[in-house]
Amino acid sequence: MSKKLTKRSEDYSKWYNELVVKADLAENSGVRGCMVIKPYGYAIWEKMQAELDRMFKETGHQNAYFPLFIPKSYFSKEASHVDGFAKECAVVTHYRLKNDENGKVVVDETAKLEEELIVRPTSETIIWDTYRKWVQSYRDLPLLINQWANVVRWEMRTRLFLRTTEFLWQEGHTAHATKQEALEEAERMQGIYADFAENFMAIPVIKGTKTEGERFAGALETYCIEALMQDGKALQAGTSHFLGQNFAKAFDVKFATKEGKQEYVWATSWGVSTRLMGALVMTHSDDNGLVLPPNLAPIQVVMVPIYKSEEQLEAISEKADEITKELRDLGISVKYDNRTTHKPGWKFAEYELKGVPLRIAIGPRDLENNVVELARRDNLTKQVINQEGLAVVIKKMLTQIQIDLYQKALNFRDSHITKVDTFAEFEEVLETKGGFVLAHWDGTSETEEQIKNKTKATIRCIPNSPIFEEGKCVFSGKVSTKRVLFAKAY
Amino acid sequence: MSKKLTKRSEDYSKWYNELVVKADLAENSGVRGCMVIKPYGYAIWEKMQAELDRMFKETGHQNAYFPLFIPKSYFSKEASHVDGFAKECAVVTHYRLKNDENGKVVVDETAKLEEELIVRPTSETIIWDTYRKWVQSYRDLPLLINQWANVVRWEMRTRLFLRTTEFLWQEGHTAHATKQEALEEAERMQGIYADFAENFMAIPVIKGTKTEGERFAGALETYCIEALMQDGKALQAGTSHFLGQNFAKAFDVKFATKEGKQEYVWATSWGVSTRLMGALVMTHSDDNGLVLPPNLAPIQVVMVPIYKSEEQLEAISEKADEITKELRDLGISVKYDNRTTHKPGWKFAEYELKGVPLRIAIGPRDLENNVVELARRDNLTKQVINQEGLAVVIKKMLTQIQIDLYQKALNFRDSHITKVDTFAEFEEVLETKGGFVLAHWDGTSETEEQIKNKTKATIRCIPNSPIFEEGKCVFSGKVSTKRVLFAKAY
Numbered sequence: 001m002s003k004k005l006t007k008r009s010e011d012y013s014k015w016y017n018e019l020v021v022k023a024d025l026a027e028n029s030g031v032r033g034c035m036v037i038k039p040y041g042y043a044i045w046e047k048m049q050a051e052l053d054r055m056f057k058e059t060g061h062q063n064a065y066f067p068l069f070i071p072k073s074y075f076s077k078e079a080s081h082v083d084g085f086a087k088e089c090a091v092v093t094h095y096r097l098k099n100d101e102n103g104k105v106v107v108d109e110t111a112k113l114e115e116e117l118i119v120r121p122t123s124e125t126i127i128w129d130t131y132r133k134w135v136q137s138y139r140d141l142p143l144l145i146n147q148w149a150n151v152v153r154w155e156m157r158t159r160l161f162l163r164t165t166e167f168l169w170q171e172g173h174t175a176h177a178t179k180q181e182a183l184e185e186a187e188r189m190q191g192i193y194a195d196f197a198e199n200f201m202a203i204p205v206i207k208g209t210k211t212e213g214e215r216f217a218g219a220l221e222t223y224c225i226e227a228l229m230q231d232g233k234a235l236q237a238g239t240s241h242f243l244g245q246n247f248a249k250a251f252d253v254k255f256a257t258k259e260g261k262q263e264y265v266w267a268t269s270w271g272v273s274t275r276l277m278g279a280l281v282m283t284h285s286d287d288n289g290l291v292l293p294p295n296l297a298p299i300q301v302v303m304v305p306i307y308k309s310e311e312q313l314e315a316i317s318e319k320a321d322e323i324t325k326e327l328r329d330l331g332i333s334v335k336y337d338n339r340t341t342h343k344p345g346w347k348f349a350e351y352e353l354k355g356v357p358l359r360i361a362i363g364p365r366d367l368e369n370n371v372v373e374l375a376r377r378d379n380l381t382k383q384v385i386n387q388e389g390l391a392v393v394i395k396k397m398l399t400q401i402q403i404d405l406y407q408k409a410l411n412f413r414d415s416h417i418t419k420v421d422t423f424a425e426f427e428e429v430l431e432t433k434g435g436f437v438l439a440h441w442d443g444t445s446e447t448e449e450q451i452k453n454k455t456k457a458t459i460r461c462i463p464n465s466p467i468f469e470e471g472k473c474v475f476s477g478k479v480s481t482k483r484v485l486f487a488k489a490y
Numbered sequence: 491m492s493k494k495l496t497k498r499s500e501d502y503s504k505w506y507n508e509l510v511v512k513a514d515l516a517e518n519s520g521v522r523g524c525m526v527i528k529p530y531g532y533a534i535w536e537k538m539q540a541e542l543d544r545m546f547k548e549t550g551h552q553n554a555y556f557p558l559f560i561p562k563s564y565f566s567k568e569a570s571h572v573d574g575f576a577k578e579c580a581v582v583t584h585y586r587l588k589n590d591e592n593g594k595v596v597v598d599e600t601a602k603l604e605e606e607l608i609v610r611p612t613s614e615t616i617i618w619d620t621y622r623k624w625v626q627s628y629r630d631l632p633l634l635i636n637q638w639a640n641v642v643r644w645e646m647r648t649r650l651f652l653r654t655t656e657f658l659w660q661e662g663h664t665a666h667a668t669k670q671e672a673l674e675e676a677e678r679m680q681g682i683y684a685d686f687a688e689n690f691m692a693i694p695v696i697k698g699t700k701t702e703g704e705r706f707a708g709a710l711e712t713y714c715i716e717a718l719m720q721d722g723k724a725l726q727a728g729t730s731h732f733l734g735q736n737f738a739k740a741f742d743v744k745f746a747t748k749e750g751k752q753e754y755v756w757a758t759s760w761g762v763s764t765r766l767m768g769a770l771v772m773t774h775s776d777d778n779g780l781v782l783p784p785n786l787a788p789i790q791v792v793m794v795p796i797y798k799s800e801e802q803l804e805a806i807s808e809k810a811d812e813i814t815k816e817l818r819d820l821g822i823s824v825k826y827d828n829r830t831t832h833k834p835g836w837k838f839a840e841y842e843l844k845g846v847p848l849r850i851a852i853g854p855r856d857l858e859n860n861v862v863e864l865a866r867r868d869n870l871t872k873q874v875i876n877q878e879g880l881a882v883v884i885k886k887m888l889t890q891i892q893i894d895l896y897q898k899a900l901n902f903r904d905s906h907i908t909k910v911d912t913f914a915e916f917e918e919v920l921e922t923k924g925g926f927v928l929a930h931w932d933g934t935s936e937t938e939e940q941i942k943n944k945t946k947a948t949i950r951c952i953p954n955s956p957i958f959e960e961g962k963c964v965f966s967g968k969v970s971t972k973r974v975l976f977a978k979a980y
Contacts, residue, residue, distance in 0.1 A: 027620075027623070029556070029557045029616065029619075029620065030561060030564065030616070030619050030620075031557045031559045031560070031561060031607065031616070034557035034558070034559060035557070036554070036555070036556050036557065036620050037554055037555040038554055039552035039553065039554045039635065042552070042553050042554045042555055043552070043553070046553065062529035062532070062533070063529065063532050063533070063536065064526070064527055064528055064529045064532045065526070065527040065532055065658065066519070066526050067519045067521045067524035067525070067526065067656055068524070068609075068640055068642065068656050069521045069524060069580075069656070070521070071520060071521060072587070072595060072597075074520065075587075075595070076594075076595040082587070082595055086586070086587040086588065086589075086595060087586055087587070087588075088585070088586070089585065089586060089587050090559075090582045090584075090585055090607070091582060091583065091584040091585065091586075091587065091597055092580045092581060092582050092583075092609065093581065093582075093583045093584065093597065094580075094581040094583065095578070095579065095580055095581065095644040096576070096577055096578070096579060096581075096644065097562070097565075097572070097576040097577070097579050097581065097608070098576065098577075099576075104566075105562060105565070105566040105572055105576060107562075107581050107583065107606055116597055117521065117580070118587070119558075119582065119609070126519065126520070126521070129519075129520050130517075130519065130520075130526050133517075139831065145529065149640075150558055150639075150640065152558065154585040154586065166557055166558050166559070168555065341629065
């Protein structure tokens with residue numbers, strides 16, 4: 001398989017699909033819409049998981065596990081929730097196969113479930129059915145619980161990581177005694193997601209809330225973080241929902257207050273998914289392949305020997321082992337690729353494609369001069385560096401790469417937020433420059449819907465810190481007090 | 491809810507069920523046969539996962555993720571495999587719900603799948619369908635891959651952790667160029683499981699192979715580790731399968747050898763599951779509740795203040811904070827329970843029930859005397875210990891508890907392996923003493939089956955290091971060269 005990718009400028013979508021497969025992140029499986037996450041891609045996901053899990057636990061959350069299946073009747077209890085998910089559900093109807101008279105394996109019609117089971121698209125219903133048993137008094141609150149799980153939403157048009165029928169995620173589900181506490185939790189988790197995206201993944205995000213039309217099915221408020229991809233399309237990178245008492249009412253979860261009154265419990269839920277892998281790829285990568293922030297790179301430094309003779313390889317390997325040890329002592333993950341089956345040029349291209357942040361090349365002349373060649377993946381620069389003190393230089397450089405990637409993405413994002421005041425401008429910006437469009441909106445679902453139908457742009461969020469100003473809706477001309485963020489989105 | 495448990499001697503099965511629920515490990519959900527793993531139980535499972543994951547990676551394995559769903563046709567490709575799993579499959583037949591004329595949520599019959607999807611009971615078929623794309627040449631081998639996942643086997647009679655419709659596990663799936671290498675891998679993983687069970691979970695196990703009748707559906711050889719529970723029943727704690735070329739042939743996975751010949755790939759698969767949680771409970775726990783080996787305890791040390799006045803509590807808390815810091819510096823997890831809502835006696839019972847290995851109690855007199863009372867959960871002994879050097883004493887004691895628990899379980903296990911030479915003895919041992927029965931067997935499935943029908947005992951394994959000796963089958967009287975291990979089992 002050629003390592004060469006389609007250029008982003010030629011066909012961004014094709015570039016993405018090729019990159020995900022060629023960099024060994026994921027591939028399509030034989031099951032419609034379901035992906036195989038390959039070891040290299042999964043190693044990146046594991047790094048995300050570990051960091052998020054640490055952040056959740058640090059803020060008092062515990063992990064648990066709830067069933068994959070949800071009885072149809074549970075699912076139907078919260079009206080807007082079932083409306084939101086009914087059209088994309090995998091339904092289990094039978095529990096046995098058998099051989100038919102011709103020896104063919106068929107579904108055993110005698111093993112039909114009395115009540116169908118839904119493969120969870122999200123777990124609010126099964127979890128709130130459980131919380132009813134866990135919550136009696138204010139002393140049992142808050143419940144701060146998270147689960148790492150697979151979920152299924154039957155998607156008609158799928159793309160690796162961005163939209164798949166099955167995906168991996170975490171879903172937090174918390175229960176609180178007061179509205180205020182639940183609101184604070186929902187906002188806290190939005191903050192944690194933003195912190196994670198920016199400081200760990202080097203992806204700048206805008207924090208805001210969703211409009212009614214874009215809210216989670218069953219939520220009173222959806223807090224989100226929105227990122228901008230290199231093609232000027234937005235990507236929702238995480239959401240945190242204030243669910244009010246909707247699920248507590250649907251599942252009859254009440255608690256005795258300190259004063260002995262019975263009240264419904266307040267809820268939040270929040271999640272991020274393997275979709276973040278897509279955001280990662282589309283924020284930092286280039287025409288040569290993946291670009292990984294050092295925090296997320298399974299291999300942070302790769303070392304490639306340049307040699308002609310066996311003797312040269314041996315001498316280089318000895319030095320490489322020394323350097324490896326020094327790097328590992330500083331907590332840096334390093335791979336020395338001394339395979340004799342592949343040429344240095346092939347290896348360079350391979351690790352470029354896979355986004356390894358730093359590459360060290362050592363040849364016989366470098367050995368003589370006590371130097372190495374150090375190449376940065378992000379900006380493709382090379383320099384010759386002394387072997388002495390190399391590990392410390394690399395440690396600093398990894399930190400710098402992490403910062404530079406964030407800054408580059410931030411510059412791109414900030415230069416792609418355009419204020420517009422007319423609908424003509426609005427349409428033109430979307431068609432030419434792309435990115436976020438900051439425009440006045442009259443606050444109605446009708447206008448939101450009409451803009452979407454005309455331009456495919458949706459309101460990504462009402463930013464958390466809006467600039468309040470008098471204005472007129474870019475579409476209807478009606479009065480507006482603040483601008484919201486529109487974009488075409490993944 | 492009372493903390494009091496049914497005694498093991500009264501009703502072992504009831505004791506187990508109560509303990510799992512009351513110690514907050516897991517509970518039944520509203521979905522038939524599916525459990526909710528509660529935060530405390532899940533924290534123990536996370537410790538198992540972390541250690542196993544470390545061991546897998548240290549031996550060169552990588553994690554990946556494959557789809558939850560398996561097309562029925564894949565599932566049918568390996569004949570003995572489908573026979574083994576067809577009767578316990580959850581089958582997805584539809585992908586949409588809708589509202590009927592009465593507004594009721596029903597399955598949308600127009601959204602019927604062309605081919606039914608099976609919720610994975612194990613992933614050999616979907617993985618080998620993928621490996622076909624990954625393996626072309628000997629250079630692509632071995633593939634050493636593991637996945638952490640949920641699986642579903644439709645069980646009619648379920649018990650928390652031991653037998654549930656959905657359970658969590660890891661499944662390793664490896665591909666090799668030679669039979670020898672695959673055999674070595676299967677044995678290596680059996681060794682890793684045994685090491686993990688004994689040194690991390692403090693559960694002694696016997697390594698062996700399964701008889702043909704007890705093998706995994708599709709395997710040529712199944713390596714297992716067998717543990718003995720306190721009621722004298724055996725529990726299979728992990729299996730590792732040599733699959734030969736069965737799945738490679740079913741999914742047409744060939745590779746080009748160094749010599750350029752096309753050959754089928756050799757396979758193994760291996761797994762352990764949340765069933766280990768059941769083994770953990772039933773190996774170490776007692777009538778007061780859970781007993782946890784320190785390696786697996788989410789809280790290793792709990793500190794409880796004994797006080798009458800506010801002032802006393804403050805003085806104790808100050809000392810407790812010091813001790814906490816010292817313990818944490820040694821990597822010991824500690825909880826100081828200074829809740830004023832519960833009395834010390836209630837707390838003692840609570841942490842006993844939850845199996846916290848060590849409990850520190852501090853009262854005003856202890857403060858004066860610079861001592862604490864230290865209580866071991868495993869043997870229920872108490873002693874008064876100097877505050878000075880306490881952390882080091884505790885660190886050593888935790889190590890000792892881990893060793894003692896293993897030794898205790900080993901003594902129990904070894905005293906429950908009984909050699910018998912007649913079928914009368916065989917039946918008597920099973921009915922009275924229980925445990926493993928070491929007996930001669932003629933090697934036929936017929937005899938195995940008849941013994942099972944008569945006594946409910948199965949051949950747990952043919953031990954890895956059998957004592958070869960002339961003998962006669964305990965049932966048929968035919969010639970036998972070695973003894974095998976029988977037991978009633980979970």
